[in-house]
Amino acid sequence: MSDTKTYPLYVSTYIKLMVFGVLGLFTVIGVLAALGPAIGFGDDTPQWLFGTFWLAVVGWLWYVILTIPHRITVQADDQIEFVSILRRKRLLPLEIKSIKPEASQFGFLVVKTNRGKVRLLNQFDGFHEFLTNLKTKNPSVELRGC
Numbered sequence: 353m354s355d356t357k358t359y360p361l362y363v364s365t366y367i368k369l370m371v372f373g374v375l376g377l378f379t380v381i382g383v384l385a386a387l388g389p390a391i392g393f394g395d396d397t398p399q400w401l402f403g404t405f406w407l408a409v410v411g412w413l414w415y416v417i418l419t420i421p422h423r424i425t426v427q428a429d430d431q432i433e434f435v436s437i438l439r440r441k442r443l444l445p446l447e448i449k450s451i452k453p454e455a456s457q458f459g460f461l462v463v464k465t466n467r468g469k470v471r472l473l474n475q476f477d478g479f480h481e482f483l484t485n486l487k488t489k490n491p492s493v494e495l496r497g498c
Contacts, residue, residue: 355428359476382407434470445489453497461498
């Protein structure tokens with residue numbers, strides 16, 4: 353029997369489609385701008401430079417979106433795993449220093465650890481249960497605004 357507890361991110365399908373659709377559209381625009389003159393689309397103006405810059409910004413946005421955890425898993429041995437599409441980060445409860453809102457963005461939390469930070473959307477099912485259990489395992493963790 354496994355005592356693994358999972359806390360999934362609650363985001364509607366409409367929002368997921370909208371975010372990935374807009375980023376996909378932005379990617380296509382960047383590719384057309386960067387490669388336009390080479391494939392006979394547009395004139396010889398330096399649109400390829402704009403397209404390359406645009407693709408760099410959109411690439412960074414793809415990276416940010418794909419590294420935001422969509423699931424938190426707490427294993428039977430108390431290891432906490434933050435799972436995103438591009439990576440997984442495993443921590444012990446004692447490694448977490450604080451969970452606070454991100455100062456510059458509404459709806460995001462920052463989990464500060466001994467090994468860096470994890471940015472979370474503040475919309476996980478059962479998140480208060482996760483925080484209660486975390487506080488039990490690590491009484492020194494600072495919880496603010498969550």
